[in-house]
Amino acid sequence: MLEIITGRAGSGKTLYVLEQIKKELVERPLGSAIILLLPEHMTYKVERQLSAMMEEQGRGYMRCQVYGFKRFAYQVLQETGGGLEQGITDMGRQLLLKRILDKHYNELKVFGRASRQRGFANVLSGIINEFKGYGITPEQLAEAGDSMEDSRLGHKLADLSLLYGEYNRAMEGSYTDGKDIMSILVERLPMSKMVAGADIWLDGFLFFNPLELQVLEGLFQYGANIHVTFNMDDMNTAQGQWANREASGLFNRAYISCNRLQGLAAKFDIPVNYQHFSETKRYTNPALKALEACFDKRIIQPVDGDGEISLVEAATCRLEVEAAAADIIGLVRDRGYKWRDIGVLIRDEESYGELISFVFKDYDIPFFRDKKRQCANHPVAELIRSAIGATEGWGYDDLFCCIKAGFFRLTAQQIDLLENYCLEFNLKGSKVWRREEPWDFYPRYSIDEEDERIDDKEKLRAATADQLRRQVAEPLGILQDDLKQADTTRDMIQAIYHFLVAIEVPKILQEKSDQAEKSGNLDVAREHQQVWNDIMELLDQLVEVTGDSKMSIGELRQLLEEGFSSLKMALIPPGLDYVNIASFDQNALDNIKAVYILGANAGSMPRRSVENTVLSDADRVHINQKNIIELSVLGEEASFNENYLIYKAFTQAREYMWVSYALSSPSDEALMGAEIVGKIKSLLPDKGVRTIPLDWINSFTEEQQLKMLTHKRQSLSYLAVALRRLRDEGELPELWQKVYNCLLQGEDTEKLVELVRRGLFMNPRLEKLPRDIAKALYTVKGILRGSVTKFELYNRCPFQFFAKYGLNLKERKINRFSSPELGTLLHAVLKEYGEALKKEGRRWCDIQGEERDRICHEIIHRLAPRLNNGMLYSTNQLENQLSRLETTARFTLRRLGEFDQVSKFHPNYFERSFGGHNGPADTLDLVYQLHDNNRLELKGQIDRIDVNEQGSHFMIVDYKTGSAAINLVDVYYGLKLQLLTYLLVVSQLMNRGKDQDNQMLPAGMLYYFLKRPIFPMDNHSHDPEKLREALDKALKMPGWVLLDKDIAEQIDNTLYTDNKSRFLKIAYKGKGENRSFNDKSLKMLKSSEDFELLMAYIELVFKDTGENIMDGSIDIKPYKKDKITPCTYCKYHPLCGFDPRLEGYDYRRIDGSEAELMEAITERVKGEIIGNHDQNFEGKEE
Structure with missing residues (x-):
């Protein structure tokens, strides 16, 4: 029957x-x-x-x-x-099809290119399943293809017949599928x-x-x-x-x-x-019964009342899910529902799947998502994928993806240490990672000496990194050897298996599972338990499909990628009482008490059908017309099936149904409700739609707000919005006062509430560090030692100084050639070149053409290997960069030779240090006494000191690879003290032991640019004179020079011969004896008294800076001069959060005319307005 x-x-x-x-x-x-x-x-x-x-x-x-x-x-x-x-799984079938596609790639007329794309084997597997389900044979496909004559559809069917036939032949007598x-x-x-x-x-x-x-x-x-x-x-x-x-x-x-x-x-x-x-x-709710009855009717008869159907629209998907979570908790808490009485249905998995999981975890709602999990992103899959890649080239990306998968028993700190060490010294390749000798790479802070002293800390770091790399390299090295020696795919799979067992992957997975179970993540625990068996099944299927055939490591990686993408885990529910989250396609929520349908938007319900990529609906209609085979027309079936799925979803709840949709997508596109929402509105005209706006805290009534406040953790995030209202408007409603007090009394939320409060009502003026803490952070035995640049940084922004030198925050060192390395090498070349000429008693202008280039070449290639362990020879690209750097050095030496030819000031000292403990015997120490018996000691290195032929004056030359300039505003506020400090050091050094009448006086301080300008092509590009003028203009040396015509002409004789300097930014006006400096030149000229005054002033600046540092001041107060601020390239902005748009955050505005500033400096030095000097120095707040 x-x-x-x-x-x-x-x-x-x-x-x-x-x-x-x-x-x-x-x-x-x-x-x-x-x-x-x-x-x-x-x-x-x-x-x-x-x-x-x-x-x-x-x-x-x-x-x-x-x-x-x-x-x-x-x-x-x-x-x-x-x-x-032997049974073959869906995954095994895809692996087999991938092999068939690779083998017959050249024979495919239509699908040749597609066959190379990841995932095509999965598409092909699906259509072969369809053929089998409809009883269609490869021969029938071929016949249908022949009937299409020489058309693209005919070629498609021919390709499919070939692949389907090859698949059947491979399966015959060996495997069976579903x-x-x-x-x-x-x-x-x-x-x-x-x-x-x-x-x-x-x-x-x-x-x-x-x-x-x-x-x-x-x-x-x-x-x-x-x-x-x-x-x-x-x-x-x-x-x-x-x-x-x-x-x-x-x-x-x-x-x-x-x-x-x-x-x-x-x-x-x-x-x-x-x-x-x-x-x-089924229905205890009349509205649900009426909805089912009218679902397929065009004319809807309204029913009285609103029933147990909630219609909700929310501003965003996130807000929609949070509102649903709050409502679910309300059902369980207030109406006695069990978690298992509630189901959630979604149609748009991509937008809602992970979001629901994330929100439900936040709300502590136990749930099970009835969806197979992808294995492709599991750490074990990443381990296998990257380990095979690492054995091919031992490159950084594969190695550290492999290490970070978490199966080498290294802590996060150990991984960071190893990774930083490898990046700093560019350690990659089999020879480096598998070498027997220990890693003994150390940073070089100078390229002047072959042997630098290596401290114990660096030795320990190198030894630790070496021990960690051996822990990784040993099993990977065995895997590499086994893969190379493998004769068949079976041997390669065995090598992978032995590698996984050697590093104890099964044991580590069990440990991860136990840890996840203890923390309450039961689904993650099950995932860790199951993934090993699934990976083993994948490897078994690979052996079954490929057997004793041979393939390259690259081909093996492709097959594994295909396998990982198709490998999915079907987990069982973690218990009996949970909210079931399912899709419309596959759900077992029939006759459940409450159903939540999320994402009821047009375009999702019904969902737009996706055209089949192999055989379109038009292809299928054409095929069916030939009456040889019959295929379903997927578009039509999908459309009819979609309506049925919607009907089924909206008729499963027994007592209560929630229907919601978002008004905007994650990409901020406007959305609207689905057709079914309009049907519900017509059925229940008295039923309003509950709208949840972004600012619901400010627009909802107290009763409405209470519906959203169902969980402490989420209430805390909403509290932040309410407190913002208190901050902006001075008002906190009574409900939120109660929420605040409740959360403040909770042991698990008290500290979080305080963090929220501090974040909203933060005071950007940080409290001072206690003096003893500042002393511990910045000094050694009470000595605050540093370069001029270090103290300039404090005056730019105290907090930036604190982050760098107090907290000692550093960026990761990466072995790459950048501006600092460029400057280091060029400085060293100029030093060696100058010292060599001085030793031989020759001037820079004496060396010409080939001899100069030869010396430059020898110096560069002697020094370059010392820079970052020979980094410049590690790649062809860096060798080309070294070649360009040599071109820049040759150009610089030629131009400095030309300057030497027109100058009576000649280089006397190179890279002269001061304030160092290992410097020359005559090195000068700049030491300033601070309060509490603390001292400030300056140290530094002067690139070049020139002395005139009479020995009466000296000049400072500082090399710069970037832009540079000096002005009185920067000096006054302590932003640029370097050149004046050098002037002070050399003045005291040169005049040590001399009486007042024989003092050597400063002639100037200049920047010289170490670069080779490039100009666009124009009509004058081939005119040597025009080119020289353009170069002279671009490379004029900024700085300050003594207001003395004779000294200025000694520095650059072209000022005398041409009435304007070729190398300096100064010129004359008038003629003959009446010549004088023109107005533009005055900015670059300072009198002897000015230099004396400025040198005395910067000593006061250093003392003030030292006192402020030792006083613990770390205010977030960057300066601002016009549009220039130190925040532009600051690495520590995420730490301080400085934002001038927020209340309490202000720049220190610095400005002033030269006359005003010189007057202030004079008064400060003379001690006439000592009581006001702090305000002057600190600048004005905006």
Whole structure:
């Protein structure tokens, strides 16, 4: 007998099936088999439901078995025995297809390029499954392709016939897949004692494909009774006939399947019994019952009241999910629901899947997401992927992806140490990582000496890094050797397996699982438990598919990538009481108390159909017209199926339903509600839509706000918004005062509340450090030692100084050639060149052309290997950069030679140090006494000191690779003290032990640019004179020079001969004896008194700076001069959070005319306004 049970959603079909089975089990517990066939995703829930029903009777059962079609097939095959080839999984099938695609790449007429793309094997696997399900053979595909003549569709079918045929040949006699097993099941059914005389029930199916119909045909012949449920309307009503028979009807697919079963019954002369359930029994809520009844009707009859349906629109997806989470907690807390009574359905997995998981964790809602997890991003997959890559080139990316996967038993600190060490010294390649000698790479802070003293700290760091790299390199080295020696793919897979076992991956996974379980992350714990078996299955399938064939490591990586992308984990629920999150396609929420449907937006419900990339709907229609084979038209089926899925989702709740949608997408695109939302509005005209705006805290009533406040952690984030209102408007509503007090009293939230409060009401003026803390941070035995640049930094921004020198925050050192390295090498070249000429008693202008270039070349290639352990020779690109640097050095030496030719000031000292403990015996120390017996000591290095031929004056030359300038504003506020400090040092050094009449006086202080300007091509590009003028203009030396014509002409004789200096920014006006400096030149000229005054002033600046540092001042107070601030390139901005738009944050504005500043400096030095000097020096607040 065939029993066909029909009825709309909620009419009790599944309950009837289970009640009938229960009745049979109770009355005849040892009768013939009862087989309940269900869609795979329903088996777990229905089996639990049946067990619970039997438990209520105090009974267990043995007669009934619950199967999906595939598991039913395996059970029959196991019972009937006989040979069965090795089963191949979906993943194995994709690996096999990938091999076939690679082998026949050149033979494919249409899919050649696509076959190289990752994921195409998965697409091909799907369409081969479809062919098998519809009983289509490769020969039929070829015939259909021939009938298309020489068309693109014909070539597509030819390609598919080739690939499908090759797949069948590879499977034949070796493997079986799911579709093959179904075919074998049809053959074995006559031999099954379990099936013979069995009562067979089928529930939850929308339709049956041709292969499933063949199985049903066998069951008709050998089973006793077959009972099938269909979600259909009553055929005795006009509405029911339309909904069932019309191609666009809601139940048309079920109607077609029902007719096919009736046809089979007629074929075998089996009586048919019809039973239709017309009354809906599920709904305790009249509104839900009315919604189901009117779902497929065009004219909707409104019902009274609003019922238990909530319509919600939210400003964002995040806000929508948070509102749903709050409502779920309300159901459990206030209405006695269990978590298991609640289900969440989503259609847009991409936008909502991870977001719901994230929010529900925040709200402490136990949930299970009924979705297979991707293995591709699991640490074990990353380990295998990157380990194989690392053995090919031992490159940085692969190595540290491998290490950071977390299976080498290194702590995070150890990984950071090893990574920083490798980046600093550019350590990569097999020779470096696998060498027997220990790593002994040390930083070089100078390239002047071959041997620098290496401190114990650096030795310990190198030894630690060496020990850590051996811990990594040993197993990776074995893997590399085994892969190279492998003769077959089987050997390569064994090498990977041995590597995983050697580093104890199974044991570490168990430890990770235990740790996750202790912290309450049960789904993560299960994932760690299951992934090892899934990875082993992948490796086994690879061996099965490739066997003893040979392949390169690159090909193996591609196959593994394909395998990882197809490998998915199906986890079981972590317990019994949880909220079930499912998609419309596969869910077992039938007859649940409460359903939350999120993302009910147009475009998602119904979802837009995606065109098949292999055979489009147009292709399928064309194929079907040839009457050789028949394929489903996916677009049409998807459209009809989509309507049915929406119907099913919106009719599953028994008591309560929440429907919500967002008004904007994550990319800020405007969204609107789906058509079903409008239908609900028409059904329940009295039902308003609850709107949740972004600023709901300010716009909701107290009652509405309380609905959102269901969890402490989330209430804390909302409290921040309320407190912002208090800060901006001076008002905090009573409700939020209670929330604040409640959270402040909680042990787990008290500190978080304080952090929120401090963040909103922060005072950018940090408290001073205690003097003892400042002394501990900045001094050694009470000595505050540093370069001029260090103290200039404090005057630019005290907090920046604190971050760099107090907290000692540093950027990661990466081995690359940048401006500092460029400057270091060029400085060293100029020093060696100058000292060599001085030793020989030659002037710079004496060396010309080839000799100068030869000396330059020798010096550069002698010094370059010392720079960062020979970094400039590590790559072709850096060698080219070294070549360009040599060109710059040659140009610089030529130009300095030309300057030497017109100057009576000649280089006398190079790279002269001061304030160092290891400097020359005559090195001068600049020491300033501070309060509390502290001292400030300056140290530094002067690039070059020139002395005139008479020995009466000296001049400072400072080399710069970038831009540089000096002005009185920068000196006054302590921003640029370097040149004046050098002038002070040399003045005291040169005049040590001399009487007043024989003092050597400063002639000037200049910057010289170490660069070779590049000019755009124009009409004068080939005119040497024009080019020289352009170079002179670009390279004029900024600085200050003594206001003395004779000294200025000694510095550059072209001032005398040409009335303007070629190398300085000064010129004359007038002629002959009446010549004087022009107005523009005055900015660069200072009198002897000015120099004396400025040198005395900067000593006071250093003392003030030292006192402020030792006083613990670390204010976030960067200076601002015009549009220039130290914040522009500051590395510490994320730490201080300086924002001039926020209250309390201000720049120190610095300005002033030269006359005003010189007057202030004079008064300060003379001590006439000592009481006001702090205000003058600090600058003005904006």
